[in-house]
Amino acid sequence: MSSAYTESLNKLIEEFGKLPGVGPKTAERLAFYILKARADEAMALAKAIEDVKNKIKRCEICYNLAEQAVCQICTDERRDKSLICVVEQPKDVISLEKTGTCKWVYHVLGGHIAPLEGIEPGDLTIEQLIRRVREDNAREVIMATNPNMAGDGTTLYISSLLRNTGVKITRLARGLPTGSTIEYASGKMLTDAIIGRQQLE
Ligand SMILES: [Zn+2]
Numbered sequence: 001m002s003s004a005y006t007e008s009l010n011k012l013i014e015e016f017g018k019l020p021g022v023g024p025k026t027a028e029r030l031a032f033y034i035l036k037a038r039a040d041e042a043m044a045l046a047k048a049i050e051d052v053k054n055k056i057k058r059c060e061i062c063y064n065l066a067e068q069a070v071c072q073i074c075t076d077e078r079r080d081k082s083l084i085c086v087v088e089q090p091k092d093v094i095s096l097e098k099t100g101t102c103k104w105v106y107h108v109l110g111g112h113i114a115p116l117e118g119i120e121p122g123d124l125t126i127e128q129l130i131r132r133v134r135e136d137n138a139r140e141v142i143m144a145t146n147p148n149m150a151g152d153g154t155t156l157y158i159s160s161l162l163r164n165t166g167v168k169i170t171r172l173a174r175g176l177p178t179g180s181t182i183e184y185a186s187g188k189m190l191t192d193a194i195i196g197r198q199q200l201e
């Protein structure tokens with residue numbers, strides 16, 4: 001980094017440079033933008049970052065992102081609480097919600113099982129899901145893990161644990177390209193996958 005910059009400007013460029021998709025040139029441009037911005041505008045950005053880190057927590061029921069103890073979806077009276085859609089990440093909830101077809105509630109696992117990466121079932125919210133299915137008398141669990149090896153493995157593992165609860169287990173139809181992720185699927189593709197979901201044996 002140029003020694004022509006002051007210490008704090010160098011630090012800001014360095015921090016921007018850590019963001020995904022931001023190269024050195026962009027980091028420099030962003031830092032100069034902040035330098036020139038009005039103080040209240042620059043502080044609003046700093047405050048937004050602070051709030052995201054301080055206020056956002058996990059919903060006590062579904063582990064989705066929430067600013068209260070329970071998220072907005074879990075408190076929504078119009079949702080059918082007996083249908084639980086299981087996803088890997090909060091971003092997947094957003095993708096599925098954008099289709100406008102979901103009347104269910106969610107359960108966010110917090111990832112997928114990947115022993116080689118050191119992610120064991122105990123690192124995810126699987127135990128909580130099984131308890132929830134039993135206690136809430138769920139009618140259907142819709143598995144919406146990513147259609148790739150890790151996602152499929154996680155779905156198989158969970159469905160084996162749910163087998164003796166008597167709940168119906170389905171998964172999104174295979175309109176989703178194998179090896180892809182829920183996050184990057186188009187709205188139309190996801191809607192078809194939701195409507196065409198199939199029962200898991
Ligand atoms: Zn929730």
